[in-house]
Amino acid sequence: MQTIIHSARLRGAGAPVASGEVGWVLVRDGAIAAAGTGSGWREFAAPETEAVDARDLAGPDPLLTPGLVDIHDHGAAGRLHADGAAASADIAAFHAAAGTTRIVASLVSADLDRLALQLDEIRAAQRFVPGLLGAHLEGPFLAPTRGGAHDRSSLQRPTGAAVERLLKPGGVVQVTLAPELPGGLEAISQIVALGAVAAVGHSDADFDTARAAFDAGATLVTHAFNAMPPLHHRQPGLLGAALDDPRVTLEAIPDRVHLHPTVLSLLFRAAPGRVALVTDATAAAGVGDGPTSLGGLPVDVRDGVATLANGTIAGSSITLSEGIRRAVAAGIPFHDAVVAASATPARALGRERMGTLEPGALGDLVLWDASLDVRAVWQDGRRLERP
Known part of the structure; x- marks a missing residue:
């Protein structure tokens, strides 16, 4: 099972911050497998892939960061x-x-x-x-x-x-x-x-x-x-x-x-x-x-x-x-x-696989809305239930 979160601006370490484009992150087996901007995520889409449109969860202009x-x-x-x-x-x-x-x-x-x-x-x-x-x-x-x-x-x-x-x-x-x-x-x-x-x-x-x-x-x-x-x-x-x-x-x-x-x-x-x-x-x-x-x-x-x-x-x-x-x-x-x-x-703490969107990092992600309120969280690639 793999998950793609797309249509959000990526921010944090490993994110293409110089670009104004929206981006995407692919999480597979609890780790980040790929990340990019634009519509490149579509090449990873498959029947077993869960594709999450960030706008559906966080409204217009959402942001996606590391956990x-x-x-x-x-x-x-x-x-x-x-x-x-x-x-x-x-x-x-x-x-x-x-x-x-x-x-x-x-x-x-x-x-x-x-x-x-x-x-x-x-x-x-x-x-x-x-x-x-x-x-x-x-x-x-x-x-x-x-x-x-x-x-x-x-x-x-x-x-x-x-x-x-x-x-x-x-x-x-x-x-x-x-x-x-x-x-x-x-x-x-x-x-x-x-x-x-x-x-x-x-x-x-x-x-x-x-x-x-x-x-x-x-x-x-x-x-x-x-x-x-x-x-x-x-x-x-x-x-x-x-x-x-x-x-x-x-x-x-x-x-x-x-x-x-x-x-x-x-x-x-x-x-x-x-x-x-x-x-x-x-x-x-x-x-x-x-x-x-x-x-x-x-x-x-x-x-x-x-x-x-x-x-x-x-x-x-x-x-x-x-x-x-x-x-x-x-x-x-x-x-x-x-x-x-x-x-x-x-x-x-010497934990290089945490806190970044680089491939190989842990699949920890936070989705924010335009007001910087947290709208969704993934830990080890699994979306957490939130109150």
């Missing part, structure tokens, strides 16, 4: 990945319906025993949850001065034994840590050696320490500008080091709360091709205002903004497709925003 990849997500629909495998399944399904076909389950700081159990659940979920890439440990190796919405009593220094205990069983794809902590640079090398991506964040690292972290193997910055010192003209710090280093990808949360729209736009211009849009979504996503929690701490959501009692921002309540709409409203071209929410985060 979105969120490498920093804590939850949705009233649940957190920390709640267990069934919760991860519900969370992944919620975000997939909104266009996020690949997702990383993020865990906040907790004691090692609890984190080990939570990681067991995520590994179990990976066996039956499509698109769940693994876990992101956002802590516990964070600077207490930049703890954000993390329980300070759970923070600790990174030791070789702690890193090995959490990562050796597998399933962890990303670890955020503060490199200035004792043992921080050694932990980065160990994390990379164990096959995960080392991310710098929740940190007070100065410029030289940040550069040392990147030289040790860190290649990602967790939610740039948040939980770290601001960029200063005499003390460029972590942000300055990351912006200056072409090896480094910078996460950005496009919810208009974590970053001013102008700052988000400046970031895209300062680090072209190196910005990964993420949600940092919590249980508040898709629920609306009211009380919730994160890492055992009470959280209140008002007007879509999640905070602790002291006013500290506690993640977001958006989906990645909503983040793209807000990025576009900030002046970022739709194509660039899509790349930042698909190919760039996939590349940051």
